[in-house]
Amino acid sequence: MIISVVSGKGGAGKTTIATSLAYILKADYYDLDVDAPNGEYFLQPQDWQSRRVHQLQPVIDKDACTACGLCTHECRFHALYKILDTIYLTDTLCHSCNLCQEVCPEGAISYQQMSIGEVRTGLSERTAARAIIGDLTIGSTRGTALIQDIVRNLDTTTGHVIIDGPPGNSCAAVAAIKPAELVVLVVEPTPFGIHDMLQTMEIVEGMQKPVVVVANKSQDDAPLQAILEKRGYAISASIPLNSDYHRLLLDGEILSQASQHVHDVLQQAISTEVAI
């Protein structure tokens, strides 16, 4: 089963819960929070192998280009601009859409593979499974493309798969939720956490995915419970805000390995959905 762990709000505890579930299920762990990947600090994988991920991006042949400017007019992302007799590309704005190559009357634009980041795979002794880490090149805006590349290469042949998603509710989150057969929604039951969770819920409901809600860093579940009930959901597990848990995480522990209580409540929460 493919399980995506998402939250909307950053810092709700996606990585804490995702690594804990990977431990409980002895599952492969995919870090798709590609511009802030942190799961490896807890899984401590070894024997790394890595592959670079590329995306086709336009390259302008300066000799063939007559600087007619047609590409700059047609590009809808304003990624191409002309200064004097030279066309420049702002790669952070480019969507690799093929249009400039198509419109160029001189055939001066070609698409070439450019690195956008790497995928590192290691073996975690702690989970007895793999950790696959998406690592976006710093400054790159192609995070969603990197996520999609990793999702295309998901390997479900060895058992369960845990996806640690990115925060937020934009296209990157959608890409991390799309392959899921079960979504674990981690919610900090605070005004911020509930607000952001409701937006994620809209995405998840739109995609008709089954959902398990885990309250994390909880000091009071009641406000969250009330809102979930109205929408036909319940809190499946609640993990309190606890400085002991926080200390364990500072030491790089997987919470479900270090705390039997967390292990049991999380296992219970997913037991109706996942064969363990």
Next chain:
Amino acid sequence: MSIHQVAVMSGKGGAGKTSFTAALLKLFPEVVAVDADVNASNLPILLGPEQLSKADYFGMDVAEIDRQSCSGCGKCVEICAFEAIDHDGEKHFTVNDECEGCAACAWVCPQKVISLVPHCSGRKYVSKIENGFMVHADLVPGEDNSGKLIASIREDARALAEEKQLTSIVIDGPPGTSCQAISSLTGVQLVLAVLEESLSGLSDYKRLAQLLEKFRLPHLVVVNKGGLNAELGARVDAAVIEHGGKIIARIPFDPEIPQSLARRETLLDMPEYRPVVEEVFRQIQA
């Protein structure tokens, strides 16, 4: 008139950007606040602003195929880089949610039956806060173009500051170091990095600092949720020095803080932390 723009960033989500920004903002005599975390917009929750105006945001057009006139040649499918065009199994093509509005399909269509139509991907707001204005937005969940929406509200903030003769803009940034972060950083004079003292927080701070080096942006650091692990604390201090930052404030791990936030208070309402925020305010003005 010169406008001073400060962005509060962190790399890691949940480091405390919004809670710190909300407190900091209240110390400005007059300010324009920007909530640039457009797909998890939380600053309005703390500041309880009075909405002055709202507008639908049309970020990018999307393609629309006139099915009656489509000959079914399939050239649009070939050119589309986003797998955004579906075939209905007979001869018709339709555009799905993946469309990024690049118009490549319209360019190659021999029948010229594809047009680009406006598409609402969010809503922008201008609101009044006690000491100025707040510009914020909600992206429609799941939408693309968050970076563009951020750029758009930042332009609105700048225009508002000029119109009202306000010289300070404070941006509550999104997590990460990708498109949304970059869109929040361009053109600011200073970054205030909120560093959560944890393994993840330290790692994400380093990524943020590398991004800031690319943009040649100076940064000051507020260490948050600290003091529980001396060894990690020492690594945090060393990393900040290594990346050319300067720690100007430290806030400990304190469960009282989220409790106070749940009551929609800020750090200024907690006597022990008020001086910390005041010190940061002084330093970012200097």
